[in-house]
Amino acid sequence: MKMEGKELRIKTFLSHNTRRIMTYLIAAFLLILLGYYLPRVLPGDYVTAMYSQSQAIITEEEEAWLKAEYADKESFCEYIIALVTLDWGYSLVFSEPVSDLIFSALPWTLFLLGSAHLLAMIIGFIAGVEAAWRRGPLEKLSVGLMTFLEGAPEIATGILLLFIFALVLGWFPAAGGETAYAGYGMFRWGLDVLYHTILPFITLFFAYLPGNFLLARGSMIVILKSPFLKTAYAKGLPSLRVRYGHGARNALLPVVTRFGLRFSFMLTGALVVETIFSYPGLGTLLFKSIALRDLPLIQAIVLFSSLLVLTVNIALEICYRFLDPRVRNET
């Protein structure tokens, strides 16, 4: 009877994992559908209304072309084909194809967000596990500090860092992702990029760190009470192996499961931070396109980055299968 219950739990767990992947795929489909229908269901002459407020001065010819572009003649199939072949329209404000603009901004965002999330996850996780392991005054202090940091919005820490380190002390550049027209070699260029990335990176790192730390600490505290850790000790395993091989390994699971949800909520702050530091990524591009009312570009960035978030989530869900042997053994 007991065994049956356990097997049932594994089954639902497995379907939970597969179901989550399905959910992301459905969400992606709905987003594409929204991208297709939204410009078509808006009332009135949308092109004229929008571009009358835009910075872009468009000619009669371009207006006719735009109207044709948005006219309800393209089928959903053609829309999908255009999406896959990177034919995402033309930005009249920047006079460049939308896909070129996005792909030149994408590496910057991937670099900044990826490194901030990865490092915040690794360091936050290890610090959280260690804090749960050695309860004491240092742990209390770090929990207090992290809770305080969790309350500090990125918009404020970003502006604070910009002021202290870029304007008052002048240690770091205030804007941009690289020194313009410097003509550096490969190595110097890499250093220059790192130098420009430090301030936005620190802002995001400290925004992401507390969540990972508190979550890892919380789940590790619960795990430390479980009997299997006592068994591991009784077997005479070294402390490090008990802590990481047996304990932290299980504490990692909730950190990974919650990552997807946190990631999509944290995106709001990342947009703001990129803008504060004029970092040449997707966030700043989106900010510019909103300011200039360049609708095809706004729509493409939103759709592309949402799909990117969903892809990250699907990849994470697949990683989860390898992290949790209960899921892996069943597949």
Place this chain on the structure above:
Amino acid sequence: MKHNIFNVLIINRWFVFGIILAVLLVIVFTAGAWFSRYDPYNASFSPLSPPSARHWLGVNDGGMDIFSELMYAVRNTVLFGVLSAAAALALGIFAGLTAAWKGGLTGNILMRLSEVIMSVPPVMIMIIVASFMRPSAVTLAFTLSLVSWPTTAKAIRSQALALRERMHVRAARDMGGTSSYIIVRHLLPELFPLYLIGFIAKLRMAVFMEASLAFLGLFDPARKSIGSMIRYALQYYYLDVWLNWLIPPVVCFSLIIMSITFLAISLEEVFDPRLKEI
């Protein structure tokens, strides 16, 4: 459970910090709104003048009194948050209870729907709606609640399912209590801690979202908001005005978010840690 909530909370350090900060902020901003002598839209003062006895935080580039503007902005930002959080909570309670009580196909559809909504970054939906339809702030607050209810609904559903099987609820059912009687007399009041957690979590998200969207320039440019104040002030960061123009909204915003975050963290700590929301 209901009568001792406060006794449990008051011994939590973060709750005390959060509630004191929140009360102080409410007092300061209410008094500030009382003392702000100028209409925030009155643009008749000399632009970029420094702080003085008449203009406590000086005048901005458009010739408006920054102190009055800030008081107005805080009110707008917080009201947006409260409105959106209340609507999201109502939706979450309704969907969560329906899914738990009805179960079956209705419950399944509601839960799948909430999972699909949860997987899309809310800020992206808000940007699309704000830039294509240019709705009012109130409409945007409700739009945000349409994408932020699922976490609350999930928490409420799982607790309601557990509660439904508890002895006293079963007894009430066996004695012939109708669905509406049990939902109103047992489920709704006994899930109360979840409403606090849900509301505070949504409030934090909505205030943050409002400031970020305003910072990105997605609201009506004339609307006062903490985010739009930071946006305009940041354009003049190289001048000395940042001390009286940029720092005040940044500090106000940080204090508001901190107070809400401390409340959120303490509520999660005190009530079931498994019910954690963002």
